[in-house]
Amino acid sequence: MLHLRVICPAEDTDAVLTILHEHVGVTHLILSRGAAVQPVGDAVQADIAREAANDVLAELGKLGLEQSGALTLEPLETVLSDAAVKAEHEAPGDPADAVVWEELLARTREESTLNGAFLAFLTIACLLAAVGVVTDSPVTIVGAMVVGPEFGPLAALAVSLVRRKYSLARRSMIALLFGFPIAMVATGLGTLLGEAIGWIQIDTVETLDQVDFIYKVGPFSLVVALLAGAAGMLALVTAKSAALVGVFISVTTVPAAGFAVVAATNSEWRIALLSTGQLAVNLVGIVVAGVIVLALRPTMEPHDSWLARARHHLLGRSK
Incomplete structure (x- = not known):
């Protein structure tokens, strides 16, 4: 998984939370209002399944946060969480095949x-x-x-x-x-x-x-x-x-x-x-x-490919 930190102006925080909350590949959502000093604003953090990162970053990019705030992404080596497993399971594709372009x-x-x-x-x-x-x-x-x-x-x-x-x-x-x-x-x-x-x-x-x-x-x-x-x-x-x-x-x-x-x-x-x-x-x-x-x-990673469907089916049966 990847850890995302967003610094955004207060007026954009609700939009950021909506994007992150509604995406199935996002979990561990944290909000710290007024925590950012330079640039001034709120800090939002979340963990994202690799295969969902491009979609999430594209949506956040529409808010112009690169100019008014900041987006930071870093890999997570070990995550022990049922919520993280669920996010990876529900996100389309496979993390090993996902290309995070940014x-x-x-x-x-x-x-x-x-x-x-x-x-x-x-x-x-x-x-x-x-x-x-x-x-x-x-x-x-x-x-x-x-x-x-x-x-x-x-x-x-x-x-x-x-x-x-x-x-x-x-x-x-x-x-x-x-x-x-x-x-x-x-x-x-x-x-x-x-x-x-x-x-x-x-x-x-x-x-x-x-x-x-x-x-x-x-x-x-x-x-x-x-x-x-x-x-x-x-x-x-x-x-x-x-x-x-x-x-x-x-x-x-x-x-x-x-x-x-x-x-x-x-x-x-x-x-x-x-x-x-x-x-x-x-x-x-x-x-x-x-x-x-x-x-x-x-x-290699279409959302409706036979490989993605088979993976989700097998993971679903193993739960």
Whole structure:
């Protein structure tokens, strides 16, 4: 379930209470008149079944509370209450399938910003990938995959395309279009420094048989990117973060960027171009898969679907 806190002007309180009281997915309704200091107003709190959150937030949004007050939503890990069980049972759909759009937008917005932390992680990941390439070490390549933060803006881009949030799309594109070149330039400088002091000595990158899968673009490159993007978006909307690790080590976005840099510093432009192609295939595949998952998501939880009816029937019999 989710915990909702509403701060609203006193003249809107009755309307807020009506919306929350009449919705079957809402319970544990609390009113504190005059409790809000900044902004001034009343505080209303309630617990909401995840599958009811979008409808409730849409109704509350019509009151203009984002301008005159505030809406705060946070997940609840454990709720021991028959009223909560009843609210989840009566709310249409299944909590595991529910996409709370405002929650998803807030999460992806935070992870898609071009800032010092994002650049640091991406640069470190590209440097790790370059080390993995020059040492022909798949283990180091996997480490670079896990460290890379690029899934955040890719997921945000998919969400923004589905929800038509163009400001979020612009933020994501800025993070990707500036982040990767900056990280790759820093990696190139590091590679040149390694070559200058004699740490890196490669006649040709084509002899690196343990990590050559990075630049070998083929049909399965797109297939893996699509599957990883779909799994990543599902993990994001269902808050199953453990699955994201598998996504990170499935696609070769950061390793492709690192391989392209190493090949370029070695004047092997064909390999650099192939690696760049691998990078592009992974980026596009992840976004496309994310869009498809989000676009199909509403059809997974229709109020009158056989799955929802069966679930409600079984839950009703188990009581």
